[in-house]
């Protein structure tokens with residue numbers, strides 16, 4: 001190739017690299033240096049807004065818990081609409097002898113017939129064939145469609161928007177057959193069934209597609225006037241995580257009505273952004289009897305004030321639709337937040353909560369996840385529970401299962417068989 005104008009080419013290269021550098025530098029920096037974690041003081045959990053010490057479970061439940069829940073609604077996740085539209089359930093799949101006869105597999109479509117263009121949430125339900133129901137179970141959302149969670153060819157492929165991929169499993173934001181089974185490592189269905197648990201999962205995008213469209217699609221569109229004033233969207237209106245959590249509650253409504261599931265023994269579970277979601281679902285809906293956060297990080301189990309790995313500014317820039325608009329006021333200003341994430345974990349009490357981290361998942365700040373759980377211990381003690389309360393983090397792959405649970409496993413950001421083994425053991429401890 002003959003370079004006619006080398007000067008021009010290097011200028012173009014410089015502009016291109018500047019554009020790259022600029023877009024990178026547009027994103028708020030992430031800190032991975034423990035010595036640069038700012039000094040911080042966590043907001044007090046066990047003192048009411050009026051200054052009264054919270055020294056009883058009664059005062060916690062009557063006064064302090066509602067105060068904290070409201071702070072999270074108004075400053076972090078946004079408020080969910082109070083009104084629950086009538087739901088219709090239609091079974092679209094029923095296989096009595098799935099997994100070589102060990103399980104029953106069903107898929108049920110939830111929609112809201114009184115709502116124009118109601119979203120359709122397809123819930124995949126697995127229940128054991130052995131033993132006597134109703135069964136305790138797990139409920140959690142998946143990232144890319146029910147068909148990605150298991151190889152069974154009868155599981156429906158979503159027809160709406162899914163995140164694009166470069167491996168052929170998604171083409172033009174549409175899921176394809178090639179994606180079947182692609183997340184099965186995250187959903188050890190056989191093991192869950194063989195341990196006597198049921199499982200319900202649905203695609204998060206059925207509830208709200210995971211991109212910022214100004215809240216025009218998904219469940220947000222069901223309540224167009226909710227928290228929208230003359231001056232636009234209310235800063236406390238719900239974001240996508242609150243939408244997904246609302247969807248989990250609608251799945252809980254379904255399980256409540258289903259005789260194969262024991263609605264008193266349902267663990268809500270989620271990984272990463274969906275771990276943030278399982279925590280918010282556990283906080284807003286106390287019907288979930290156990291709450292599991294897997295590698296949920298910033299806006300999930302990790303303390304925001306540590307500003308380690310992903311920060312509030314960073315998450316609000318990359319994912320402006322996840323939280324309520326007011327949360328953006330805390331970009332680079334975490335110390336002004338009236339809450340921190342230990343208070344979110346406290347909202348689960350006295351129900352068991354499990355926080356899991358991964359050693360290489362520094363983006364999610366494992367230490368911040370542990371410290372949040374540690375700092376929720378006092379609330380569990382009000383209920384005479386025995387929470388994780390050591391000051392130092394457990395060693396790698398040394399799970400601690402008390403009335404709260406924690407582990408940090410070796411490896412990367414993910415949810416795998418090791419994690420599920422812990423959750424099943426923890427569920428045995430509390431549900432059996």
Ligand code: GCU
Nearest residue numbers: 272273274296297298310315
């Ligand atoms: C990104 C995001 C995290 C989130 C994760 C996930 O890494 O920054 O906050 O938890 O995606 O959901 O996989």
